[in-house]
Amino acid sequence: MTHLLAPAARGRRSRVAGRVAARLGSALLVVWLASTLAFFAVHAAPGDIVRVLIGTGPDTPEVRAAVSARWGLDQSLGQQYIEFLRRLLSGDLGESFVLRRPVTDVIGDEILPTVQLAGAASALALLAATAISVATAGRRLRRRVAGSVELTLVSVPDFWLGLMLLFLFSFTLPWFPVAGASGASSLVLPAIALGAPIAGVLSQLMRQGLEEALDQPFATTVRARGVSDLRLRLGHGLRHAALPVVNLGGWIFASLLGGAVIVEQVFGRPGLGRLILSAVQGRDVPLVVGIALMSSIAYVACNTLADLVSWWIDPRLRNPVPA
């Protein structure tokens, strides 16, 4: 196919490839800086790491030396750093002081229920936001009502919403289980509690995006072709409204993870939330930092992917005009 492209188009191709490469490069740079920060955070942790590692055992010089050697603490900081990066590249986030197991294994055991919850919540939020924004964009009365609903959704703390849902639909009306993570019915209430604030933000953004699109001259052109208002909103407008949502990809991920920590606590669900909180309580620094680093990497991946997707949606973003 390439040979059919005019030189200008080929130049554009290579420019796009260049920008993708640059974007991936800066993502890697951020991940590397975050890892470095994480490494030094573990080493700057207050207290004597060796003492923590010995636990209840006898604190003799021989034991100290053995423990230091076992955890690689007898090497110089520079050697430890290089070793840390080498292990990170092979997917090793270190070992928990408290559980004495690799951080990745610990996370692997707990991640599934959290992923299920986050998936259900984001699907719910996207569906609700799309429906609300398409139905209310550019309509004076409806957008006023929707605006108040969204403001409330954004302002209600997810844990309180969770408590109220529990109170209404588990205690008062026994429709859903009070705690646990067995089956789809245990997912409904937590997903609503976690998804509602996100839906509020997305719906506002999508309506704004839709209204901007509908205000542009091309909307008149499309309607002048005989296209109905609904088709204009769904066929043309939504693609424009999707851009700000995609750009928030990283934010959505962070809100899901942060919110999940708390919502899991409300509903007594297993998952990363329980893991993080017990790690913070137990001052298990390698585990806390490992989880933080993992989520930082996932966040950067989300944002990078979001940029690539938005370039795919909007061709104008691929070739920004030089200022």
Add this chain to the structure above:
Amino acid sequence: MTDQDPVLDLSGLTIDFGARRVLHGLDLRIGRGECVALVGESGSGKSVTAKALLGLLDARVATDRFTILGQDAAALDERAWRRIRGRQVALVHQDALVSLDPLRTVAREVGEPLREHSVVPRAERAAEVRRLLGSVGFPGGSRRASQHPDELSGGLRQRALIASAVAARPALLIADEPTTALDVTVQAQVIDLLRALTSAGMAMLFISHDIAVVSQVADRIVVLRDGQVVETGPVEQILHRPGADFTRRLVQNALEPTFTDIGDRPAPGREVLRLEAVSKRFGTAHHPIVAATDVDLRVHQGEVVSLIGESGSGKTTVGRIALGLLSPDRGSVALDGEPWNPLPERARRSRRHRVQQVPQDPLSSFNPRYTTRRVVAEALRAQGRPAGTQEVAAVLDLVSLDADLLDRMPRSMSGGQRQRLAFARALATEPDVLVADEPFSALDATLQAELVGVLDRIRQEHQLGVLLITHDLGLAARISDRILVMRDGVVVDQGTPKVLIESSDHPYTRQLLAAVPRIRTSPRVLR
């Protein structure tokens, strides 16, 4: 219906937005193969008419009679309108960059009316899109059709927009300022294309502020002003025997380029601005964008020197280098015989007031928190001069701005008032040189004529050297002492207006001259 029925028959169209009437009784009758033009300045009610004729206007619309192809359109509901839009009445808007969905390929945009009105079977749609694009002179077939509007040149975009409008073979095409955003050479091509469509039998309502463009396509002209019909008649009558003063002024502004006879002016004074071999590039080493190459330019006291060229020719870059806002890569600028650019900012600061600018969009050049008084006072104080009410009002008086405006925010003023304020601010520092970058292009014809008068007066009274940057050859010819023609960063031709217009043999200058829309001495023969 029969062939004798008009495609559009409209009488007594009035439009109200709340209590405000924006159109007072418009009559239009357009038959097959006929082109009627609606001419007026911005705010005259042209564009709301276009939307009303498509049933897309969110306002109170009333008519005495409104039929499309013999069918009563006054009482149609939304469903019925949808069958008419695109199929019987179609629309071509101003700039296709914003009038086509920027996220869709050209082929999908052209295909949409085909799908909406099931014009051809689904299987033949792709072929029909190719045929349509071919018929409007859109080259390259499938490859370019899969591009997005922003990847195409202005002319190609406009062709694609026209293809999408005529896709469902409408009987009436409403063209709302279809050539306004285009460079003159491309403008001429698009007008040819529209003329071909009417020759093929399509009825057209051509809406424009530019009577010169209109004179090339229209059979009849309706002149609108403030929602009132000023005058209606065949094109020949409107151009040669206009009945109303307003029409006469419109026609006057659009006549063949005329030039100043510099014999009228005193000999120019000392040289105030001199650019020598100025070059500038932008972009990266791999993708350099050349903005200026070896530009030489001189401006003397009391002289207007115009730099003309199409968009992207580098004329604005040269202006910013003259202002000392950009440094040249090579070459130098002298101000009043002393080095000016490149020079460290520290050494330049105390002389900055001697070169001032008048920008194209004055609003963005005012601090959004400043009132008129503060805008002018800051310029006065920068010179250490007193800036009381009296002094500020005196500066406003130079450009005939009323002292009532002292405490208004520029954004609440009219376009003409803002542009006057921009002139006033520039004059407040008593400069030697004024760099005016498209200072009139955002204004309509009447305001433009007024402000050209203001510029000419202050040039004379203050012995200002003016560097005028514009795309408008007609304007430059009327007010300049010398003109430099720029293309791709290079000055390709220069001379007095008289020499350029009468005897330049540079092909690009001739091309620009030929493409300037003007009222031809013999209007096209009416059918």
Add this chain to the structure above:
Amino acid sequence: MTAHRGSRPATLVMTAVLVAAAAAVAAPDLLAPHDPLGADPLDALSSPSFDHPLGTDQLGRDVLSRLVHGARRSIGLAVLATGLAVTVGTFVGLVAGMSPRVVDEAVSRLLDVVASFPTLLLALTLIAFVGPGSGSVVVALGSATVPHYARVVRARTQVVRRSEHVAQARTLGLSSTVLVRRHVLPQVLAPVVVLATLGVGGAVLAIAGLSFVGMGVPPPAPEWGSMLAEGRNTLAHAWWISVFPGIALVALVITVSALGQRLQGTSNGPGS
């Protein structure tokens, strides 16, 4: 979009909420009917009554009194955390926005790194180092939200500094300090005020969330988030313990967010 202008009743409700919050923060002792820490096992878990308008908790402490006294902590800590983030963020953003490209790039990447850790997780991580408590909540939340403000200020500074009216002001020969002070800074600060208002609402929620999971203000000091957590176990038979602090929290956050939105409407101004 038109400026967000609220209706008159909405304005009245918002004013009432803000006045009540301010009064609770300023003079809790005047408003609270009982001692917020005064336990009375005989009167535990009693439903709302004349003596205890919002009921009592599992230790028999008056919920209304704890709510009033909790306001100072919930709101005060949120304002402090936001103030910290705004001050540091504005300074960092302004420096990056006005600096040459190398400095700007370095600062921006550092901000990216901090922003790449989800706010709550970063706050939790910092608390894992220094332990829970009011001070660590402010520092943890404050530093986790610095990039928020710094990025906006940086982007805005770059736009304003390249804008036509700053170029215009340069042609008058003004010095660069005058340019920044008169033509750049005022345009940059307007959106920061709006963001900070919205940020206080978010901080109130985040602090309540941290306390809810036991990582914020330690008991028995009254704080809305920990009150909610205490009510969780008795939800089935004593709903009032977590319902009322929740309502207070929601009313406050809605009011603050609505205030932020109105400010946003006015700061955009007509014609933009």
